[in-house]
Amino acid sequence: MACARPRGAAVSKRIVVNAGPIETRVAVQEGNLLTDLYLERHRHRSIVGSVYKGTVTNVLPGMQAAFVDIGLAKDAFLYAGDYTASRGVEAALPVLPAVDDEDQDVEIDEAEPPRREAVAPIEQMLTRGQEVLVQVSKESLGSKGARVTSFISLPGRYLVYMPQTQHIGVSRRIRDDRERDRLRAALRSLQLPPGGFILRTNAEGKGEAEFAADVEFLSRLWGQIQARYAQATSPAVLHEEADLTFRVVRDLVSPEIDEFVVDSAEVYDKCLGYVRALVPALAERVRLYTERAPVFDHYGIEKDIEKALRRRVWLKSGGYIVIDHTEALVSIDVNTGKYVGKRDFEQTVLKINMEAVGEVVRQIRLRDLGGIIIIDFIDMEVLEHREQVYKALKRALAEDKARTNVLEISELGLVEMTRKRVRQDLRALLSVTCPTCRGSGVTKSNETLAAEVYRVIQAKVAAEPEPARHEVIARVHPDLATYLEDEGREDLARLESALDVKVIVQPVDKQPHREDYDIKLR
Known part of the structure; x- marks a missing residue:
């Protein structure tokens, strides 16, 4: 020690x-x-990789999916193509319930079946009340329940066992063809249980002894899961993925x-x-x-974690990147910032874009960004420069354990890419929606709120059955109260004169939100 x-x-x-x-x-x-x-x-704790006995609660032919009760707050979502009955022994790529999914990119000995293409409609495979064996492939995100699959995959140190397939695959990160062939031969020399295996990146340089231990452990685990399924009452947890x-x-x-x-x-x-x-x-x-x-x-x-929660990240050169989240995608914008270069503008742009590549990929990995990601590099007129930045981006992403797909840089400097999302990103995990801006990033100005308050007062006075002089009680946020009695005082006086009312502004210290207010006549 x-x-x-x-x-x-x-x-x-x-x-x-x-x-x-x-x-x-x-x-x-x-x-x-x-x-x-x-x-x-x-x-x-994360439930990705955990195995459940669940009950189908609803079948949606229009979406070719079903909802499954696995005992969580929200029913899980099962696509038709993720149900084994749709393909018999043919299976999708594994769930790989791990801290990464680098080994999901594999080469299969035979032609790999297409993913999520069911050969039968979901209503012909599943009915309400039917019990199913499923594994969580994606955490619950936002209002969506967890996503599940019936293609079970169980990871070991060197192997991933897939009981419903008949394939032997090798991680794409093992690039040497001779090593790949050696690994397949070593695994096939063992007495294997029914099903398929993927040789993980950790398997490189290992042999029969290590693989045999994994095979024994994983086949025993699968037997335990099957036995628990036969005995358990749905919904039930049959296997929990290990702790972090x-x-x-x-x-x-x-x-x-x-x-x-x-x-x-x-x-x-x-x-x-x-x-x-x-x-x-x-x-x-x-x-x-x-x-x-x-x-x-x-x-x-x-300090690095704190920076990963910020919208703006500075580069050493003085440039910076801005990361924004929307419902549909994540946008990453590269800017020159304080860096003005020396003489050649195109070289200045290339330098910042090349520097940004490393930081962009680091932030994508660190923040665990997933789904559609748009990177807006500074516009490059020179085609060779665009190709240089694109190749640098591809090299940097090759170190990312999550699966990515990157399109070439457009003439506008935009890169469209996707990254596999299995769990909440870092921002969603560590933060909540701001109660002030309610997630928009902005709040209404005092001038805008004052105009709203005046319109509400006008509407309430106009709604009175008989004209009469009223006192109006305006209970507002302290910031707005200060504005109404200071900068907005003349506007308030004109309103009082036009409506023949007296407006009493009451600041409310415990107002839940600066845009909330309460207007009453008396």
Whole structure:
């Protein structure tokens, strides 16, 4: 057991675990830069990868989908193409319930079946009240329930077991053809249970002994799930995916990791046990952090997390990127900012765009952005410059463990890309909608609110059955009250004269929202 090295020490890649009473956070640093952050709240653990016995509550022929009660607050969503009866033994790519999904991009020995293309309408496969075995493939996001599939996939250290398929695949991250062939041969030399397997990136350089242990563990786990399904009353949890610390050891710890730092003695013992069981040769790299300063402060991680919640991110050159979220997509805008270059404007633009590529990809990974992403680079007139930036973007995204698809840069400097989204992004996980702007990012100005208040007063006075002099009580936010009695005083006086009323402005300190007000006549 040793204390972590000082931050200045040369470290290529580091995993840092911060275990607290509410949550466990795991950070991955490359060259002292935060690249990935994983977080698990103790009361709200991720359910991706967990297996359930559920009951179909509704079948929607128009959407070719069904709702399934798996015991959560919202029914889960099951597409027709994600139901095994639609293809027999043919299956979609696996769920891979892990801290990443890098091994979902695989090469299959035979032709890979198309995804989510059901061969029969959902109403012919499922009926209300039918019990089904499903696995969560995507967390509940916003108003949507979790997405589930009946194509079960169970990850081990080196293999992913898919009981309903007959394929053997290899992670695309293993690029050497001879190694790929060797891995397939090594796996096929074993006595395999019915079903298919994917050789994960961690399998590179390994052999029959390691694979045999994974096969035994995963086939036994599948047997337990089947036995529980036969006995359980729906809805029921049949298998819970492991906690974050185990998934990190299983999926991230490799010879590339120079340090594995943990700030809790209890979690350190647990992580060390996991490492000794799965990758004993790397046990000496697990270290207990004992300094007084919080571990994320010591390594500069806390500052990087704070920056990841900001809309604007500055580049070293003086340029900056702006990240905005909408219902449909995430937009990332690259700007010159303070950087004006020297002489050649095109070279200035190229320099900022090239610098932005690295930061854009880092923020995409760190914030765990998913779905449709539009990157608006500064316009480049030179075709070679656009190609240079595009290739740099592709290279940077190759290090991302999530699956991405990137289109070429348009003449306007726009890049359209998609990134697989399995769980909430960092912003949604760490924040709530602002009660002041209600998520819009802006609030009405005092002048606009004053005009609204005057119109409401006019409407209330006009609605009175008989003309009479009234007192109007306007209960408003303190900011608006100050405006009405100061800058807006002349406008208020004209309103009082025109309507023959007396307006009494009452500031309400506990007004729930600055745009809320209450107007009454007396």
